Amino acid sequence: MKILSSAGHSKTLTPALLLSTLMLGFIISLYGQSEFLLQANDLWQILIAPDSQDIKQQVILLLRLPRSLVACLIGFNLGVAGLLMQGLTRNPLASPTLFAINSGAACLMALNSIGFAFFSALPSELATFLGALLGGVLVFSLGGGLRSDSNALRLILAGIAVNGLLSSLTRAALIIADDTAYSILHWLSGSLSEIDWHSWSQLWPLSLIALLLAFSTSRGLNLNALGEQTANSLGINITWLRVRVCLAVLLLTSISVTLAGPIVFVGLIAPHLARALFNNNHLVLLPASGLLGAALVCWADLLSRSIIPPAETPVGIITALIGTPFFIFLVLKGKL
Amino acid sequence: MSLRSPLLLAALLLLPLSFLSQHTHAATIEHDAGTLTLDKTPTRIVTLAFSFVDALAVAGVSPVGIADDGDKNRIIKSVRDLIGDWQSVGSRYQPSLEAIAALKPDLIIADSGRHHSIYQDLSLIAPTLMLQSRGITYRENLAVMQKISSAVDKSAQFKMRLKKHQKRMLDLKNQLNNSDTYQFAIVTDKGMWLHSPSSYAGSVIKELGLNSPMTKNINEPYLQTSFEQLLKTNPDWLLVGQYTENTVLDKWQKSPLWKMLSMAKSKQLIHVSASVWSLTSGMLAAEQIAQELASHLKK
């Protein structure tokens, strides 16, 4: 990969490859694995001969298109969120999954949906936001992430413990509340099966705000990479930077969890691939990591529909199966 | 007097015999975990699935305990009316062995699909019949009902009722005769499950001579279904039972795609009771399903 990025033509070749992978996944997921036996030709037909009475065209437009768009945007969000966290903490394992932000959001969302105590009064978006905040704050305060001598490993181990705690609470609450209880498996591993245009209209405005916020921090993150003191002396207000980054991360993660549940490890993998493929400028890394995340979720969703058709496997299990070996690889490579 | 006394004598002689035949019989029943021999007619029966309650009600026996998920209304009314009060022994997927043991049953009827792993424990409490309940067809269920009736020594009663049942079903079948397709589905806030012709409701529909819209996967009783698959299945009639108040159907109905379904065009979406159509199975349930179908079709 190093050779690739140092070669002269890579400046155009790598982004082109990345975009075409994403586009290919996007297009295949528009017609793949369908009971209607959709084909690429049906996509073409929509463009040249739109027909509001043709069921195949309508399925693509009203079911497949929003699902693929949401998959990509959620992947983009998670990729960006992971990069922001790694940029701010300078911890290569920082990600929504390992810092219990995903599991915190899922836990409060579960409590919200089963009507536990006052949680049921909150709108589900607010509940997940609070859950994401809770998970993150717990990890940071208990892992000593706020102290100057904070240790990267300790933060990660704290994240794992908080993860264990929160997902156990989720399980306990669901078992007591839900007499079918089987939904736990789906609750704890994200799924995109119930996505429609309504989900998209919930997702994009908040994502847009959060992403703009994220991009506004890229210069700060570039300087932060040089060390806090350097950044400070170059006129960066570290506290203000932290607040903006945290807000962006929480928004990006919680809105994704609200719609699709915790899709794990995307926020860990995407930034590392982005760094391996591109330089260390956050202005480039942010979109790159986002696109990689989008491609990852898009392909994982496609895979999740193909394993036991016509039933679906939760997409979060697929990303977990891809993500954990990657995680082991990162730890062993001494990336920490 | 001279004529009467031999009769009286005979009656006196027969009395202990009839007493014997009422309280001791040796029923031997083949079930899913082996063969069970009962040397006494069971009187305290615990059932761990709703379909077995239907079978007992038909045989005229009241169970003392039912795994009713803690909600008596889960037993359908036509069954509830025929049996006396019972104790709850917890949920069907996790019946409480302690609560069952506390009832001191002399027969337990458990679901061989669900309670396979606790069969050993159940047989320690009382003689246990493992019979199929979930994902069973109409015909298979009748065979199970027969086994239960012979276990409680009510075979004769069962046969009489069966004849009546078969006549009713045949009458309704003749009334219903048409070529539309019918699909029953369960909806919750998590999704929709189509019940194929190898499920109970599906096989009752088939028994009534009505067509299923399904062409594939008919060996799986319950199929989780996305909106896209429902559009493909596209039944002429959709009968839905709800498990939760809000369901995915609310969302789907708002979609422009909904209008492309033939049952939406002809307004043939019918809400039915999930307890009758899905939670239980048995003669009484089947009759109710058939009657509901007939009443909707006449309109």
Place this chain on the structure above:
Amino acid sequence: MTRYTQLLLSGFLLLFLLACLSLAMGAESLPIKTVLQTLIHGGDQDFIVNYYRLPRILIAILVGMGLAISGVLTQGIIRNPLASPDLMGISGGAGLAACTMLLIWPNIDNVWLPPIALLGGFSAALVIWLLNRWHNPSPARLALVGIAISAFLSSCINFLLILHPVEVNSAMIWLTGSLWGRNWDYVWPLLPWLIVLVPFSFYLAWSLDLFALGEDTADALGVDTKGLQIAALLSAVALASVSVAVCGTIGFVGLLAPHLARLLVGSRHKLVLPVAALVGALLVLSADTLARNLAPPLELPAGVLTAIIGAPYFLFLLHRYKGY
């Protein structure tokens, strides 16, 4: 009577009281008098007391001991306070193997569960050992690798359970660890393994004390360090695997029990091991008693409760640990 004997005795007493409580409480609460009568003479409550609660209590005690001793041995050999069979992926490997076997042959005899789980546990341990040899990571990083491997194995279990849906109770056993539906039929396959492995671990504990002084010192004192390390690791893996074979991946016990024991009696393995075994038994037994009594007749998986107790303690350990 030394303080240590007093401690052990009070531990036993506590365990006994808890066991009595667990025998009496549940969906059907029984007076202690009835319980004692039933234990001796059988009678009306024979099933509830002697066939339902008693084997479960025994399994909870055995499994708790197994996991705790396994934790002491792992931490002693790797000299890593963050190590334990569940965080090193050994429980995950054993769980995956046992779960896969039960999905392929649902009617297999319980006797086969421990050996199959052992195979899974050893494979996971082998992977960790190889990674450790090639990369020689720092203790905290090794813990992280272990956690990542457990995460991978548990997502494999999750995936298997999605592909072959089973009843939720059985699924919970393999996802979080539970004692639901465990009876005498599970005690017998478990018991012989523990009868052999527990005394062997006590024997190893004596040598481990020498090992704790450092490998060179131990060598000088005539301890076969390589052999000791291998023997202790093998029995740690075996203990964890047979425990997991019976009631799934009950988390955090193998981590928690040794630390609590060390807080009580210092760091000598000879002293730590019996106390840790007691603490482990107490932990699993109280988790299962709570699990049965929180919302009767519904049950929670015991593993959920050990995680709720264990995770905060793990955080506390992180707070005190200095050797990153």
